[in-house]
Amino acid sequence: MHEEIFDVVIIGGGPAGLAAAVSASDNGAARVLVxxxxxxxxxxxxxCIHNGFxxxxxxxxxxxxxxxxxYIKMVEARSNITVMLDTMVLAVAADKTIVAVNSRDGMIKITAKAVIFTMGCRERTRGAIRIPGSRPAGVFTAGAAQRMVNMEGYLPGKKVVILGSGDIGLIMARRMSLEGTRVEAVLxxxxxxxxxTRNVxxxxxxxxxxxxxxxxxxxxHGNGRVTGVTCAKVDAAMRPIAGTEFYLECDCLLLSVGLIPENELSRELGIEMDGRTSGPVVDQLRQTGLPGFFAAGNxxxxxxxxxxxxxxxxxxxKYAAWHANGKMGDCGCLITVKAANGVRTAVPQVIRAVSGNTEPVRLYMRVEKPEKNVTLAILSDGQVLLERKLRVAKPGEMIVVDLPVENIKKIGDDITVVLKH
Amino acid sequence: MEEERRVSCIVCPLSCVGDVTIADGKVKTVAEFGCPRGEAYAREEVIAPKRMLTTTVRVSGGQLPLLPVISRQLLPKDKIISCARCLANVTVSAPIKEGDVILSDILKLGVDIVASRDLDAI
Known part of the structure; x- marks a missing residue:
């Protein structure tokens, strides 16, 4: 088997992986692989050919x-970053050996000092939300349709219904309309x-x-190809209300019903996961529970x-480079960050109180449901570390708060993030 | 003739919804927006709404069959569909660099359409 040795190996060359590669290189990692x-x-x-990034x-x-x-230009400008394209990682072992495969080299064994997971996420499919009915062609996830329309030159339908009003669904409604497709409705x-709101x-x-x-x-409905869908209004418990059913004719159904972090590799390693984010538990350095394994992005x-x-x-x-160079030092004591009372998720889930740490910790949070005029409070040992008044809070918009280092020093053994009305 | 329009503001996450009254093609009153930026957005949105256009054009001899493109400036909203139709008939040859002008002065609106990525030849 073809064998290679690197300091930092990054799995996934999307936005998280590209930024990780540039940063690992700039922070002293000698050999970086994406x-x-x-x-x-x-x-x-x-x-994602629309603008706003x-x-x-x-x-x-x-x-x-x-x-x-x-970011691709930044990666190309750094001669110590190697990129392997068309290459699939099959397995990652706890000793940081990676088995990958591609059509040029066949099986490849890569040895790393630090590994960064940047595999992104996947779309939830029809199976994940269990829509009954027949199983015709013409049912796609919105992202799959986006790739067909924007990169491959195929139009997945001429009369479309979209289920789910997240940003990908909304963006695809416009995109299909611009390509001459009739979008019947978004449900x-x-x-x-x-x-x-901008996208609505x-x-x-x-x-x-x-x-x-x-x-x-x-x-x-449909035998062979989608011919239509039966829709209905739902009550507060999201149960369909009898008598509200109606039929929409269509030859294509797009699903924009949520994204799930892609963690097959992390799970196989037994890395501790957060049931709410569906991603690994990470500290503020984005290190997972397994030393030397980091994760970032979706x-x-x-x-x-x-x-x-x-x-x-x-x-x-940065910290994968430090780990590879033996600079991580004392890992410090662990403080858990819990989301509660209206806050659904908080990342990082763990803060390491490393002595000599001078950087603030940036917390990313999502609320359970839309709220107006609430206060986000970060608490520890019954003490308020930080409060932020929010005129609006929406589940679709991540809340970002920096926790200054002097506040971290006051922390007991855990932190709770809550919404106060 | 006086006309009343509801406008959802997109300037910030507060997403105010306000009312604008128009008479003889001019804004008469603007109400319910929380800030001056919202009012300014609403005024423009009812009189002369503008949008960026992002779409694709066909490519011959490229690594991909399509090239994503963007209008260099905002276009009048009511011309977006005709601009998209116009670009549906354009084919360019690879290689292409980001920022290359794909169609200059689209529909004589004074706006160029440019490539939004590099695309190598096969």
Whole structure:
């Protein structure tokens, strides 16, 4: 078997992996490897051709491919970063040996001093939400359709219904309309859209596409190809209400019903997972529970802004380089971060109180449901470490708060993040 | 003729919804927006709404069959569909660099359409 040795190996060449590679290189890792299964770097950004990326990081509104290109150029400018394209990682062992495969080298065994997981996330499918009915062709996840329309040159249908009003669903409603497809409706089981208001306005209202809130699909019809869907209103417990059923004719159903971090490799290693984020438990250095294994981006928790994905990648890259060079030192005591009372997720889930640490800890949080005029409170030992007033809080918009280092010193053995009304 | 329009503000996450009244093509009143930026957005949105256009054009001899493109500036909202239709008939040859002009002065609106990525030839 072909064998290679690297200091830092990054699995996944999307925005998190690219930022991690650049940062690992800039922080002293001698040999960095990025393994990517697609034919090019950039990950999902390459199919997100709309603009609005990079407002924080580059102070301009880039397209997805434009944002990716900036990082690809940074990777190419660093001669100690190797990129393996069209290469699939099959297994990662606890001793940091990685088995990968591609059509040039066959099986490859790679030995690393530190590993960064940046595999991103996957879409929930029809099976994941169990829509009854027949099983015809023409049912796609919105992201799969996005790749067909934006990169491969196929139109998945001419009359479309979209289930789920997250940003990918909304963006695809506009995209399909621009390509001459009729979008009949967007259905959302919740009483509110999880997408940005900007996208509801510019992707649905601009094209007169109706948005049915508190609605879902009861059945998919069609033999061979989708011919239509039966829809219904749902009650507060999300149960369909009898008598509200109606039929929408369509030849394509797109699903935008959530994303799940892609953690097969992390799970096989027995790395501790967070049941709410579906990603590994990480500390503020983005190190998982297994020393030398780091994780960043959508594989940890699903982000809404790529800028924060890059930021996480940078953190993971830096400390993976430190780990590879034996600079990590004393790991410090562990403080757990718990989300409670209206806060659904908080990352990092663990803070290491390392002596001499001078960097603030940035917490990323999501609320359970839309709220107005609430206070986000970070508590420890009954003491308030930090409070932030929020005029609005939405599950679709991540809340980002920096916890200054002097506040961390006051911490007891754990931290709880809550919403106060 | 006076017309009342509800406008959802997209300037910040507060997402105010306000009312704008228009008479003779001019804004008469703006109400219910929480800040001056929202009011300014609403005024423009009812009189002369603008949008960026992102779409794809066909590529011959490229690593991919499609090239993503973007309008360099905002376009009038009511011209977006005709611009997209116009670009549906464009084919470019690889290689292409980000920022290359794919179609200049689209529909004589004074806006260039440019490539949003590099695309190598086969």
């Amino acid at each position: 393994i990517e299964r697609d034919r090019e770097l950039g990950g999902i950004l390459q199919q 990079g407002l924080h990081r580059f102070k301009e509104e880039l397209t997805g491919p434009g944002y990716a290109l900036r 959302e089981i919740m009483a509110y859209s999880n997408g940005l 306005v510019q992707c649905l209202e601009d094209y007169n596409i109706p948005l049915y809130l508190s609605h879902t699909i009861l059945a998919v 594989v940890v928790h699903v982000h809404d802004l790529v800028d924060f994905v890059s930021e996480e990648g940078e953190i993971a890259g």
